[in-house]
Amino acid sequence: MMKHNTLFLNLQWTLQRKLSQFIGIVFDCQWRVVKNPIIWIFIKWYRVDLSEYYYTVIKDYKSANDFFIRRLKDKTRGNFENKEVIGSPVDGYISQMGAINGQTLVQAKQRTYTLSDLLANDEDLVQLFQEGHFLTLYLAPKDYHRVHMPVSGILQQMIYVPGWLFSVGPRNTERVSQLFTRNERVISIFKTPNGPMAIILVGSLLVGSLATAWHENIILRTRQTKIQKWDYQNQDYALDRMADMGYFKLGSTVILLFGKEQVKWAESLRLDQRVHLNQPLGKINSNNDFQNDAHPAKVSLISEGRVD
Secondary structure (H helix, E strand, O other): OHHHHHHHHHHHHHHHHHHHHHHHHHHHOOOHHHHHHHHHHHHHHHOOOHHHEOOOOHHHOOOHHHHHOOOEOOOOOOOOOOOOEEEOOOOEEEEEEEEOEOOEEEEEOOEEEEHHHHOOOOHHHHHHHOOOEEEEEEOOOOOOOEEEOOOOEEEEEEEEEOOEOOOOOHHHHHHOOOHHHHEOEEEEEEEEOOEEEEEEEEOOOOOOOEEEOOEOOOOOOOOOOOOEEEEOOOOOOEEOOOOEEEEEOOOOEEEEEEOOOOEEEOOOOOOOOEEOOOOEEEEEOOOOOOOOOOOHHHHOOOOOOOOO
């Protein structure tokens, strides 16, 4: 029985990756006879309004993936300057949100997971976000696929965690146990004037790849088990609020983490609510006395700069 289970899991793993690889190749194709019909179908099926993007004509996109990571026109989503407001990093839907109960986060009704599993058992990071707050945002295929900074921050480290490629759609979120901790993901850790922040990009079935502003094509699409880490603590890589920090090639999920008593989510927010980039999600707790003695290398404050 164990042998049959192992064979099934190996087959499932292989199919997930081969299918995602194939879709990635097709969506990267620059032949007009391939990419134009794909883009046209997505626009018609999902009723995508191209008027708010730089390129409003299908032929101007080099490929379907170029369409998926299309850029908004400047200031399409309003004023980016309010430093105290936590802006939505994406266009998408609120999947879950709330306080982290010790180490426990909510995935869906009657399904939970832990900070340890999400953060690849890095206990230093777990301590930073224990008893903090989280918010999970789902990006549907029709959505703008770029991810922006909800507040200003200075990049500390990035962690790539290999894993499965289960779909992260609402049905699977409710059905698959430990979905976000089983899937491939990229964890970016920032220090902000008010405390630590994590932006976690979760991979998904059919997502060709994902990338950050400082590292292209992170998901490697191989069956590897080794966690990879990059250290940016000495590079002063600062990103302003609403700066473009990464993207998905197709929809997926973003998880935000903040430290204890660091933020307060807006009372008007509801589960399954649609939000837009820069829409206020909450406010920074200005009374939070951020201490960095326990982890000075990871979260010590330095003057805010800018990387163009």
